[in-house]
Amino acid sequence: MTELIRTFIAVELPENIRSAILQPRNRLQAGLSGIRWVAPENLHLTLHFLGDIGPEDVARVSAALSAAVSGMPVFSVCARGIGAFPSMSRPRVLWIGLGGDVKNLGEIYRRIGEHLEAMGLLKEKRDFTGHLTIGRMKEKIDPAQLVKFIKGVRDFETEPFPVDRVTLFRSEVKPHGPVYTALDDAFLMSTTLSR
Secondary structure (H helix, E strand, O other): OOOOEEEEEEEEOOHHHHHHHHHHHHHHHHHOOOEEEOOHHHOEEEEEEEEEEOHHHHHHHHHHHHHHHOOOEOEEEEEEEEEEEEOOOOEEEEEEEEEEOHHHHHHHHHHHHHHHHHHOOOOOOOOOOOOEEEEEEOOOOOHHHHHHHHHOOOOOEOOOEEEOEEEEEEEEEEOOEEEEEEEEEEEOEOOOOOO
């Protein structure tokens, strides 16, 4: 029986951006309980969650990613602001939003979605809401308490960082938390950076 690979497509964050995100996250962590915080090394910008795919699909998805970003120029975004899904009154996920050229990010999301749909691998269609998940609620949290602590970090913003590639990741569930491994990168135009 073929072993399936749990996968997602994301933009990896530079080390300095992950470090900057720890500042507001740590302030929230010090004042709020009942939240499972995302490990710093696992912070990323998810574009599409694929779920379980066969090993034979990895090369197909990699080719689709390359085709989707072909001709797209490198652009910059920043991490900005803090909020909760589905709402501050019913928080389940804490996130940091995005600023900068989010229009191009939405275009990459759309293009990748079209290629995945053509392959029969797109499992959900939703509007793109770019965000970085920093925590998930383990138990019910008092919304007023959450609002109080978020007010102290709501003006958070990082320096801009380049989006120069999208990455296909493998996700493995381990006892200490998920482990993400990059399987392949698809590079945007005008970049000479390498992993």
